[in-house]
Amino acid sequence: MNLFAKAESGAPKTQAELLFAAQQRKERHFRANVALTWGILLFLLVLLFSGPINIDTTFIKNNMLFIAGGVGETIRISILSIILATILALLAALGRLSTFPPIYALSTFYVSLIRGTPLYLQIMFFFLALPQLDIRMPGLWAGVLALGLNYGAYMSEIFRAGLASVGKGQREAATALGMTPGQTMKRVILPQAMRFAIPPTGNEFIAMTKDSALVSATGFVHELTWRAVKVGRAQFHNLEALIMAAIFYWTMTIILSYIQGVIESRLAKGDR
Amino acid sequence: MTSSIVKISKLDKYFGRLHVLKNISLEVPERQVVCLIGRSGSGKSTLLRCINFLEEPSHGSIEVDGVRVEGGEKGSHHRQLVHDVRLKTGMVFQEFNLFPHMSVLENVIEAPIIVKGMDRKKAIELGEQNLDSVGMLFKRDEYPMRLSGGQKQRIAIARALTMEPRVMLFDEPTSALDPELIGEVLNVMKKLAKDGMTMLVVTHEMGFARDVADRVLVMAEGELIEDSKPEDLFKDPKDPRTKALIDRYRSGEN
Numbered sequence A: 001m002n003l004f005a006k007a008e009s010g011a012p013k014t015q016a017e018l019l020f021a022a023q024q025r026k027e028r029h030f031r032a033n034v035a036l037t038w039g040i041l042l043f044l045l046v047l048l049f050s051g052p053i054n055i056d057t058t059f060i061k062n063n064m065l066f067i068a069g070g071v072g073e074t075i076r077i078s079i080l081s082i083i084l085a086t087i088l089a090l091l092a093a094l095g096r097l098s099t100f101p102p103i104y105a106l107s108t109f110y111v112s113l114i115r116g117t118p119l120y121l122q123i124m125f126f127f128l129a130l131p132q133l134d135i136r137m138p139g140l141w142a143g144v145l146a147l148g149l150n151y152g153a154y155m156s157e158i159f160r161a162g163l164a165s166v167g168k169g170q171r172e173a174a175t176a177l178g179m180t181p182g183q184t185m186k187r188v189i190l191p192q193a194m195r196f197a198i199p200p201t202g203n204e205f206i207a208m209t210k211d212s213a214l215v216s217a218t219g220f221v222h223e224l225t226w227r228a229v230k231v232g233r234a235q236f237h238n239l240e241a242l243i244m245a246a247i248f249y250w251t252m253t254i255i256l257s258y259i260q261g262v263i264e265s266r267l268a269k270g271d272r
Numbered sequence B: 001m002t003s004s005i006v007k008i009s010k011l012d013k014y015f016g017r018l019h020v021l022k023n024i025s026l027e028v029p030e031r032q033v034v035c036l037i038g039r040s041g042s043g044k045s046t047l048l049r050c051i052n053f054l055e056e057p058s059h060g061s062i063e064v065d066g067v068r069v070e071g072g073e074k075g076s077h078h079r080q081l082v083h084d085v086r087l088k089t090g091m092v093f094q095e096f097n098l099f100p101h102m103s104v105l106e107n108v109i110e111a112p113i114i115v116k117g118m119d120r121k122k123a124i125e126l127g128e129q130n131l132d133s134v135g136m137l138f139k140r141d142e143y144p145m146r147l148s149g150g151q152k153q154r155i156a157i158a159r160a161l162t163m164e165p166r167v168m169l170f171d172e173p174t175s176a177l178d179p180e181l182i183g184e185v186l187n188v189m190k191k192l193a194k195d196g197m198t199m200l201v202v203t204h205e206m207g208f209a210r211d212v213a214d215r216v217l218v219m220a221e222g223e224l225i226e227d228s229k230p231e232d233l234f235k236d237p238k239d240p241r242t243k244a245l246i247d248r249y250r251s252g253e254n
């Protein structure tokens, strides 16, 4: 940044400064054009939906608060589910390392079963099938269980890769220092594996905020999609309602992606 | 008879069907510096790693400072003995293996605190003392990523020393270093030898073997084929394989 300022201030410019300035200009040019195109695309999208069909703005105004109220529920279910998923994923990944057959089997069985069936079916299972066995729980918990179990199975691969990313030299050094396998895992392997796993876990969380919409199909969790569908159907304004929900989801993921980027770059810096 | 601090008796090690160590017996008296040389694949690392049970010996026994462990056994008593032996030995690896998520000081004090239950203040005091003696105290709050190989290896030595081991094991401690960084690590090892530490060193550094070692062992195909004072070894090697090895070092390849 400093270098650039100096180059513009009329002081004699070195070859390197000129090249650097040119590159900076090129980068800014590119970013500006991308932003412009985004704006145009957005404008076209708005035009497409507001031109031939008339959007009912009073509907939007009247139902804004109701639909926005689903954001909190969506975030709540996503956070609870990602916590459960992280714990399950970690256990499943550790289970995969076990030399004790039942533990290894439990881990692979869980991952195989969950990955072999649709998420939608799993969610329905918790809401519709379990009550038949007289297992009933609040809608939110059933949703969190279904999402957490599902994401846990997929995320176990992330943690497996994280654990595998720690070289065997680390384990040997810890062992040679007298650490037990448990201490080695807790103090040496896991902290490094976790750092590796944080960025992809962030991605999963962002995906989860959107997949949580599937829970709306049960009718028991009043999150974003459920609310949009409810008022949209009741007042024959599905277009407006769904567009509003889409904007909320999109805004959420943009914010989350931004936070994710900040965390990622902070992790990369100084490797700490 | 002077008491030996390390006693290896009739040690065998198999990797699957591969017979890597063949009936090795060896005693190392306290304060002795032993260099272990031999061609690649002769079993040097495996022998060293059997001493602290990073590799479990198939047969035979290891005794370090009075703790005797039979190879190939199982159970909690065996595990306890292995743990005791590990507390008496420090190991330095070719690849340093510092913990990248910990600062230099944390690397050094972690094990004394969680393994030996050392008081944190005492661990810091001892750790700083050892970092100072390897010339790395000025980097105490740095992270390993930002250090040179030679600096990392000196910290790895300080880390092992802070566990207060009776014997130090070095597996090619300078082989991963740029040539200009080898000297600083060898100097630390020389100082350690002078301070009376018992050391077993796998190395290709013939200069170090000649100047610092009290004794040089030569391994070939899982056996100790030579056990002599460095001056004798270089003057008249007994085994033709030793002669070939030394000629290879002399001609600069290794």
Ligand SMILES: Nc1ncnc2c1ncn2[C@@H]1O[C@H](COP(=O)(O)OP(=O)(O)OP(=O)(O)O)[C@@H](O)[C@H]1O
Pocket (backbone or CB within 6 Å): B015, B018, B020, B038, B039, B040, B041, B042, B043, B044, B045, B046, B047
């Ligand atoms: N974990 C293992 N599993 C199977 N075979 C192994 C293992 N570790 C070592 N070996 C084999 O045992 C033999 C001795 O290996 P070792 O590493 O002890 O040799 P070395 O003398 O240290 O060689 P280098 O100078 O290359 O380090 C080699 O044939 C090697 O391939």
Ligand SMILES: [Mg+2]
Pocket (backbone or CB within 6 Å): B044, B045, B046, B171, B172
């Ligand atoms: Mg080796």
